[in-house]
Amino acid sequence: MKKIFFFLFCLISLVAQAQIQVRVVDQITGLPLENVRVRAEEGTIQRTNASGTVVFPGDKLRISFTLEGYESLEKLFGSGENEVKLTPAVMNLGAVTVTAFESERPLLQQSAAVVQVTERDFGRFNEISPVNAFNQKAGVRIEERAPASYRVSIRGSSLRSPFGVRNVKVYWNEVPFTAPDGTTALNLLDLANIRSSEVVKGPSGSIYGAGNGGAISLFSQPNISGNRVSADFLAGDFGLSKYRLSLSQQVGDGGIEASFVSQKSDGYREHSAVDRQVFQLGGFFPVSDKQEIRTQLLVSDLDYQIPGALNADQLAADPTQARPGSVAQNSSISQQALLLSLGHLYRFSEKASNNTTVYLNTNDFENPFILDYKKELGFGYGLRTKFIYDGKLAGKSFRLVAGGEYQNSLTNAQNFGNREGVADTVRFADKLRAYQGFLFQQAEWNLTEELLFTLGLSENFSGYEIDRQIDASGGATGLQKRTFDPEIVPRVALNYRLNSFSSVYGSVSGGFSPPTIDEVRTNEGSVNLDLEAEKGTNFELGYRLGKEKINLELIAYYLKLDQTITTYTNENGVVLFRNAGSTDQKGIEASVDYALLRNGLGFFKDLLLGTAYTGQFFTFNDYQKQDNDFSGNDLTGVPPNNLVSRLDIRSRPGIYLNLTHQFTDEIPLNDANTVYQDAYNLVNLRFGWVKNLGQWDLELFAGVDNLLDESYSLGNDLNAFGGRYYQPAPTRNWYGGVKLGWNY
Known part of the structure; x- marks a missing residue:
């Protein structure tokens, strides 16, 4: 015993x-x-x-x-x-998994042009906009005609976007952030609402529906691994100030996360101030081993002024001035929006699952402009669902993805006269409805251990209704409809793994992009129902290498686009749209990341170099309007060459430095190629100190944008009447701030 x-x-x-x-x-x-x-x-x-x-x-x-x-x-x-x-986040492509095309595979096994933009990329700059972080990636360009007025270009797709984001599908936490009419109010989000993102370059309709420009997935859903309170503050030139408060709280195996951010600035130019507040509340709740629920609430309040474009003489005289009339008429945008979503993941077995997200949103929009005053009050809803099956086919790994997406929006839109910034008598009023939906199917089959075959297909339908209630000019009232015939968009791709650290891929994909309501229904009250949808076919080859200290990616593509939509302005400055026949868009993208030093034992811990080259050799193939034949001309608004170089240094004591140089080639500003913006070099620098103090994290930082004090426009008006092409960007400017976090 x-x-x-x-x-x-x-x-x-x-x-x-x-x-x-x-x-x-x-x-x-x-x-x-x-x-x-x-x-x-x-x-x-x-x-x-x-x-x-x-x-x-x-x-x-x-x-x-x-x-x-x-x-x-x-x-x-x-x-x-x-x-x-x-695994270092910027190295080893074989370990970096992306979710694009619902494949959830390492980047080396992806048979598409996909690029990640992470918190590390955002932290290399001032963190007041997504512009610089995205623009360091090959094939991606965000323009900012005025503070908080973004224009997204993936492989030159901003041609038809005089303002706002069009022809690019944007998702936020798996919710379609792009409205069913094809426009995206990206400026409603702050960088605090984006932890990481994935950009799919080129037509991606087999999974993401209508669009030739590609797709952007933004992620900020909470992945709670502890309790944390943090606060950030930033200040800079031109009256810039920004602060953020956030809280992460674990609840069982899940948790909730809340943040509030406020950003204000006076702007570089006259009448270019910004005031934005964003509140976000998210929750992640594992119900069981089979079920997860995610919730998101986003409330955004945005006000920004629009200084307007200048002609060459005005630009030379004073680039900080606003366009005559902008101040007197209070040309600006005020927008309040709410988005609420509910996501549900259900695992039927280890091989099969379903992920469904439903959402609703509201939008209150006011836009006094020099010529008129626009008010819109809208409501929308939609859902996206996907089923995934992972199994075997003929003894080889096989993944099947199938699902659908539907969106609907209802808007009361009114256009008034503008009397010194105040809405005057109504000119015309419409009830608008836009809807779109698609079904998608995709099969991924490992024919051998090295060869992955992908076949995708989507069936798209869309349309809009314009019910004119009032027309003060005496024009016809009543309902006008436009329904686009169902379009089947295919994608076929192969990825061959050469070895454990390199691969090649090829793909052929289709795209379909109908005009938006804003392109059909203009501010002058006209309705152009004859505007046709763009249709594109993309051929692409790529090579990737990720080995120890180096990442390399080379991509060549050819996009044949029919019924290309281009912009022009009339004598009153109203932006109008037209189909321009066909365009040939040939491109090259090359990216290299190299670690001279990684996790060194001396004073310098990391020394990273990177470069990204974008070559866009786009031309009008068949474009004749009246007596003008623009066939063979360079595509308007697209720089043929862009080169970005990066240097990142981190030391053992926590001191860091990020240096970025961007060269942008001259840009044709009209279809006739008679006016160009000059090439420019943009240099940005950020430096700081990061320190862990037990449960506390501290970062002090400062930086300078446009170090060389270049004169340039980051977003020109194309085919502008009266030569008003130029939207001057800020000169050299400084910023600094502090971040503090407590882990409890």
Whole structure:
């Protein structure tokens, strides 16, 4: 009996003393990683020591690892000694997984042009807009005609976008953020509402519906791994100020996250102030092993002034001035919006699942302009659902994705006269309805271990209704409709893995992009129902390499676009649209990232170099209007060459420096190619100090934009009447700020 008691005592003592020891190292160098945030499932948080080690009591724990500059990791550990290898976020393409085309595969296995923009990219700049972070990626360009007035171009797709975002499908946390009429109010989001993003370049209709310009998925849904309170503050030239407050709170295996951000500036030019407040509340709730629920609430209040475009003489005299009439008429935009979504994931088995998201939104929009005053009050709703099956076909891995998306919006739109910034008598009023939907199917089949075959297809339908209630000019009232015939959009692709660190791919994909209501129903009251949808076919080849210290990507493509929609302005400055026959769009994209030093043991910890080249050789193939034949001319608004170079330095004490140089070639500003914007060089610099103080994280930073003090326009008006092409961008300007976080 004594022996039995002694055995039990020893067993209890051993269990009580069981420990889990984890050593964290860099996957590439094998060197230990210090100051990694390590969190056990019961809530205990530790930081790795100089040897990269942490110790937890127990015999089995699920532990997560987070370190800035590395991919996060979560894993189950048993007692004893364990080792974890963290993957550098900017290296090793084989370990970087993207969700584009619902494939959830490493980038090396993707058979499409997909690029990631992460928090690390945003943190290289001033974090007041997405412009600089996206513009360092090959084939992607965001223009900012005025503060908070964005225009997104993926492979030159901003041709038909005089303002706003068109011909690019945008998703936010799997919710279609693009309205059913094809426009996207990207400026309603702050960077605080975006943790990371994926950009699909080129026609992507097999999964994302109508569009030739590509798709952007923005993510900010909470992935709670602990409790945290943080606050940021930033100030800069031209009256810039911004602050953010956020809270993350774990609730069971899920949690909630809330943030509020306020940004204001006076602007570089006269009448270019911005005032934006955004509140976001998100929740993640695992109901069981089979079910997860995600919720999102976004409330945005945006006001910004529109200085307007200048001609060459006005630009030379004073680039800070507003267009005559803009101030007197209070040319500006005021927009309040609400978005509410509910997502549900259900796993039928290890092989099959469904993910469905439903949403509703409201939009209150006012736009006094020099010539008129527009008011819109809208309501919309929609859903997106997808089924995924992972199995075997002929003994090879097989994934089948099928689903659908539907959107509907209802808007009361009124256009008034503008009497010194106040709405005057009504000119015309409409009840608008826009809708679009599509079904999609995609099969991915590993024909061999090296060869992946993808076949995608979508069936698209869309239309809009314009019910004119009032026309003060005496024009006809009543309902006008436009329904676009159902379009089948295919995508066929192959990816061949040459070895464990390189691959090649090829794809052929179709695109279909109907005109938006804003392109058909203009501010002057005319309705152009003859405007046709753009149709495109894209051929693409790509090569990727990701090995140890270097990433390399080379892409060549050819997009044949029919019924290309272009813009022009009349003598009153009203933007109108027309079909321009066909265009040939040939392009080259090259990106290289190289680590001269990664996780070094000396003063310098990281030394990273990167460059991205975009060559866009776009021409009008068949474009004749009246007596003008523009066939063979360069495509309006598209720079033929763009080169971005990056240098990132980080030291052991926490001091860092980010330097970016961007060269943009001359840009044709009219279809006749008689007016160009000059080429320019843009240099941005940010430096700072990051320090962990136990449960506290501290960052101090400062920076300068347009270091060379270049004169340029970041978003010109195309084919502008009276030569009003230019929207001058800010000269050299400074900023600085502080970030503070408490992990509890």
